[in-house]
Structure formats: structure tokens, C-alpha cells
Amino acid sequence: MEAPYMLRHRTIPLATGGKEMPAVGFGTLIPDPVTTKRAVAKALSVGFRHFDCAERYRNEEAVGEAIAEAIADGSVQREDLFVTTKLWNTNHRPERVKAALEASLRRLKLDYLDAYLVHTPYAFLPGDELDPRDENGQVIYDAGISLIETWHALEALVESGRCRSIGLSDITLDKLKEIVANARVTPAIVQVESHPYLPEWELLDYCQANGIVLLAFAPLGHAMEPNLLTDPVITGIADRVNKTPAQVALAWAVQRGTGFLTTSIKPLRIEENFAISALPDQEMVRIRSDISTNVRFNSVVETGVPGFIPRVKST
Incomplete structure (x- = not known):
């Protein structure tokens, strides 16, 4: 029987x-x-x-430096790490995909990626401007390319061994x-917003039936209102199992079969977010049955513009 603390591994x-x-x-x-x-080194x-x-x-270089230093000092080995990066919307055209991957690898100081994801299913105007806008401030989309065409370009990267x-x-x-129906290489990972206020059960069922891993971002609700971490169901469980509300939400994510991504720049919070332990089965049932709030905090699935990234001009 797996020890509760092994959930984090x-x-x-x-x-x-x-x-x-x-x-x-x-x-x-x-x-910054x-x-x-500093945060990656702590993690x-x-x-x-x-x-x-x-x-x-726009910080792959900093991530790469932290990883390279940890490998150099012997505290980790490359084969023990799982590193993912993402193809941005302005690079969806097939002729831009390989170059984008190679640029990310150089910045990250890596020879290969463990996973390469299409950041959003929306193609933007190709070019160096990450957030292309027209004179009215509206996103300029690229209608000349389909998602499946971009996907086929990523499939070639897998076949080349670069990811x-x-x-x-x-x-x-x-x-x-649509992608699964037309792909040569089935998606290995689907990264979406998911937390107890947006459990995405239908998507999870589909992913598990097709051998796809659902990876949750904003698993703590990104500190937005309504605040997941003050939900009485979550706080009640936290009190009973002697864990923080964040640790309860993160344990729930892993125990139901998903992965999660959590971000912090605070050393104690980074430690807390890793130190999860398995919840009793009845508490897992309680989260599913007793939480009725349903909210999506990030509208990126409707626009391709991540709501958590400030809009700035490229320099």
C-alpha cells in the first residue's frame, strides 16, 4: 500500500x-x-x-540557467527531469514550428524536450510581435492555417527525436x-485550467479513455474570486487532515488521475505545494459531491489570449 506522502512522487x-x-x-x-x-532553483x-x-x-533562459546549474553541481540529472515548453500562437505555420522549437531548446540549454505543446489552438499573425493587434486593439488572427496542419508539424518533431x-x-x-481523429501521433498531454471549481470531468474521462494525460494549470484557482482556498468544503477537509487548503486541492488533482502545475516565488509556498499527501477516500468523494461552484477563471479557450499574462509589446 502506497504511503500517503508518496503522492508527491x-x-x-x-x-x-x-x-x-x-x-x-x-x-x-x-x-522577472x-x-x-531563484524560484526554479528552489523548486x-x-x-x-x-x-x-x-x-x-519570455523567461526560458532563466529556467535553463537554473536547470543547468543544478545538473552541473550534481543535485539532479537531466534524465530525472521532465521539461515542457510551448509553441506560441505566432508560430503555428508549419515552416515556423521547427525553428521555434530549436530556439526554445537553445534558451533552455537542452538537447531535447520531454514534451512540446501547442500553447493555444488559435493562430496569430506570424512574426516577432507576440501579441499582434490591429489599430482597434483587436488580436490579429491567422486564418491561413489550421490546427491540424500545425499538429502535423509537431508530429515531425517527435519523429526527429527533438521532443x-x-x-x-x-x-x-x-x-x-478533431485532432485525435486526424493525428498520426495522438496527443500525450492536454494542459487546461482545472480545479475543484472547474473539474472538467467529461474531458478527463475522454483523456483517460484515449491514453492522454490531463495536466491542470491554475489548480488553486489562481487566487481569484470566488476563492477556492476559502471554500468551506476545502477548508473543512484541511482541518480534518491537518493540511493546508492548497495541499488539499493539489492532492485532489493527483488522486483523481491528473497532473498539476503550481507556481510561486515564495520559498515556503514552493515547499508547501510539493509536500502533499493522499486524502482519505471519503474526502475525495466529498469534494466531488459537495462543491457546486463552477467557474472558469481564464478565457484563453475562447480567444487564444492567456488571461494570466500581461499584454506587453515585444522588444
Whole structure:
């Protein structure tokens, strides 16, 4: 029988085989490079081995420096890490995909990626401007490319060995089904907003039936209102199991078969978010049956514009 504390070390098999994905992941959406490097170094020291990055976060270099230093000093080995980054919306055209991957690898100081995800299913105007807007401030989309065309370009990257697996982020169930129906390489990972206020049970059922890992971002509700961490069901469980509300929500994510990504720049919070333990079965049932609030905090699935990233001009 697995000890409760072993939940933090759980790994999830991927359909592509090979290395399994640690269920507990550290997200790197941190604006300042110096702070990013410090936070990633702390996460590595605490025990995180799964790191989620993105071209759009504009801090891959800082993540790469922290990882390279940890490998150099012998505290971790590359094969023990699971590193993901994402293809941004302005690089959806097939001729831009490989170059985008190679640029991310250079910034991260890695020879390969464990996973490469399409950041959103929306293509933006190709170019160096990450957030292209017209004179009215509206996003300029690229109608000349389809998601399946972009997906086929990612499939070629897997076949070349530059990334071990591929997946999708910020995607709806209907769009995911379209990709699965037309893919040579089935998505290994689907990264979406999910937490007890947005459990995405239908999507999870579909993913599990098709060998796809659901990876939850904003698993704590991103400190937005209504505040998940003050929900009486969550706080009541926290009191009974002697854990924090955050640890309850994160344990719930892993125990129901998903992975999660949590981000913090505070050392104590980073430690807390890793130190999860399994919840009693009755508490898992209580979260599903007694929480009725349903809310999505990030509208990225409707626009392709991540709500958690401030809009800034490229420099």
C-alpha cells in the first residue's frame, strides 16, 4: 500500500512510452528572469522534477540557467527531469514550428524536450510581435492555417527525436476530438485550467479513455474570486487532515488521475505545494459531491489570449 506522502512522487505513464511524467509540476509563468531563476532553483531543491515553460513567458533562459546549474553541481540529472515548453500562437505555420522549437531548446540549454505543446489552438499573425493587434486593439488572427496542419508539424518533431512527446494546451473537448481523429501521433498531454471549481470531468474521462494525460494549470484557482482556498468544503477537509487548503486541492488533482502545475516565488509556498499527501477516500468523494461552484477563471479557450499574462509589446 502506497504511503500517503508518496503522492508527491507519483508519475503518470505517457502514451508515447518511455519516461513517465511527474504528476506534481512547477509552472514558470513568472515575469522577472532573476526571480524565475531563484524560484526554479528552489523548486529543484525541494523535489520538483517537472517544469512547465513557454516561449510566451519570455523567461526560458532563466529556467535553463537554473536547470543547468543544478545538473552541473550534481543535485539532479537531466534524465530525472521532465521539461515542457510551448509553441506560441505566432508560430503555428508549419515552416515556423521547427525553428521555434530549436530556439526554445537553445534558451533552455537542452538537447531535447520531454514534451512540446501547442500553447493555444488559435493562430496569430506570424512574426516577432507576440501579441499582434490591429489599430482597434483587436488580436490579429491567422486564418491561413489550421490546427491540424500545425499538429502535423509537431508530429515531425517527435519523429526527429527533438521532443519525446507532444500535446495541446487551452483546448476544448470538441477541438481535442478533431485532432485525435486526424493525428498520426495522438496527443500525450492536454494542459487546461482545472480545479475543484472547474473539474472538467467529461474531458478527463475522454483523456483517460484515449491514453492522454490531463495536466491542470491554475489548480488553486489562481487566487481569484470566488476563492477556492476559502471554500468551506476545502477548508473543512484541511482541518480534518491537518493540511493546508492548497495541499488539499493539489492532492485532489493527483488522486483523481491528473497532473498539476503550481507556481510561486515564495520559498515556503514552493515547499508547501510539493509536500502533499493522499486524502482519505471519503474526502475525495466529498469534494466531488459537495462543491457546486463552477467557474472558469481564464478565457484563453475562447480567444487564444492567456488571461494570466500581461499584454506587453515585444522588444
